[in-house]
Amino acid sequence: MEVARVSDAEGPLILEVQDLVARYGAQTAVDGLSFSIRRGEIFGLLGPNGAGKTTTLSVIEGLRKPDGGRVTVDGADTERSALSVKAKLGVQLQASSFQSELTIEQLARLYSGLYGLNLQRRQLRERLADAGLAQEAAKPFKKLSGGQQQRFSLMVATIHDPPILLLDEPTSGLDPQSRRQLWDRIEGSRRRGGSILLTTHSMEEAQAVCDRVAIIDRGRLQALGAPNELVAMHREDPRVLAVSRGDVTLEDVFIGLTGSAIRD
Numbered sequence: 001m002e003v004a005r006v007s008d009a010e011g012p013l014i015l016e017v018q019d020l021v022a023r024y025g026a027q028t029a030v031d032g033l034s035f036s037i038r039r040g041e042i043f044g045l046l047g048p049n050g051a052g053k054t055t056t057l058s059v060i061e062g063l064r065k066p067d068g069g070r071v072t073v074d075g076a077d078t079e080r081s082a083l084s085v086k087a088k089l090g091v092q093l094q095a096s097s098f099q100s101e102l103t104i105e106q107l108a109r110l111y112s113g114l115y116g117l118n119l120q121r122r123q124l125r126e127r128l129a130d131a132g133l134a135q136e137a138a139k140p141f142k143k144l145s146g147g148q149q150q151r152f153s154l155m156v157a158t159i160h161d162p163p164i165l166l167l168d169e170p171t172s173g174l175d176p177q178s179r180r181q182l183w184d185r186i187e188g189s190r191r192r193g194g195s196i197l198l199t200t201h202s203m204e205e206a207q208a209v210c211d212r213v214a215i216i217d218r219g220r221l222q223a224l225g226a227p228n229e230l231v232a233m234h235r236e237d238p239r240v241l242a243v244s245r246g247d248v249t250l251e252d253v254f255i256g257l258t259g260s261a262i263r264d
């Protein structure tokens with residue numbers, strides 16, 4: 001199948017995924033996937049349930065070895081230079097990964113130490129204040145609200161100023177205020193030159209915040225480009241017109257290209 005691909009934007013590449021294959025036993029979850037992200041870019045990996053997004057992120061994070069192809073982060077191969085790759089990545093941990101009895105100041109100190117940083121108490125407090133958590137510094141993680149936990153986890157993911165941040169469905173479960181704040185923080189990270197790779201099921205969000213998106217299905221690339229370019233490119237596609245209810249949106253393109261059947 002021919003993939004609709006809008007030419008890669010200019011700028012140095014921070015992440016390259018080349019012909020990536022990942023299998024679980026006999027099942028191929030990622031099937032020859034290629035895309036790249038440049039410095040300062042917000043890139044969305046979109047796909048229905050089971051499309052292979054989380055598996056792709058796991059390979060990039062070094063949690064899984066690829067069964068084919070390769071991934072490089074800022075020129076470092078995830079298999080051959082795992083430690084150097086880890087230092088370049090910001091990964092938002094799940095709430096369950098934190099030792100929830102510790103206060104968030106203790107946790108911030110612990111994680112900054114793991115990244116080899118020796119932050120003073122004043123600096124840790126500043127980081128917490130930047131995340132809107134100054135009042136919560138002495139609270140155990142488990143006593144934070146869901147939104148505060150999410151903000152803390154993003155703060156920890158970026159405590160070492162990584163050139164690329166990986167976010168798996170970062171806004172799921174957030175109220176509109178927290179979601180807006182999260183985007184302001186992500187935009188701030190981008191203004192400082194950082195790149196972001198995120199997954200989301202919200203096409204509206206992807207259209208609003210991503211510079212480019214890759215639509216994947218069954219582990220394969222279906223389309224790659226800026227949201228508006230993809231809409232322009234596919235607005236006459238009969239599969240897209242069949243599901244559109246007015247002006248063609250990214251969601252129409254997504255459903256048109258990946259089908260309406262529910263996945264598991």
Ligand SMILES: Nc1ncnc2c1ncn2[C@@H]1O[C@H](COP(=O)(O)OP(=O)(O)OP(=O)(O)O)[C@@H](O)[C@H]1O
Pocket residue numbers: 024027029047048049050051052053054055056264
């Ligand atoms: N640990 C595992 N063992 C076996 N199969 C797995 C495992 N993890 C994922 N899969 C399978 O691999 C495929 C891709 O799953 P993956 O979690 O990467 O998809 P996804 O795009 O992140 O989906 P979702 O949007 O539902 O989170 C699915 O068919 C899934 O059932």
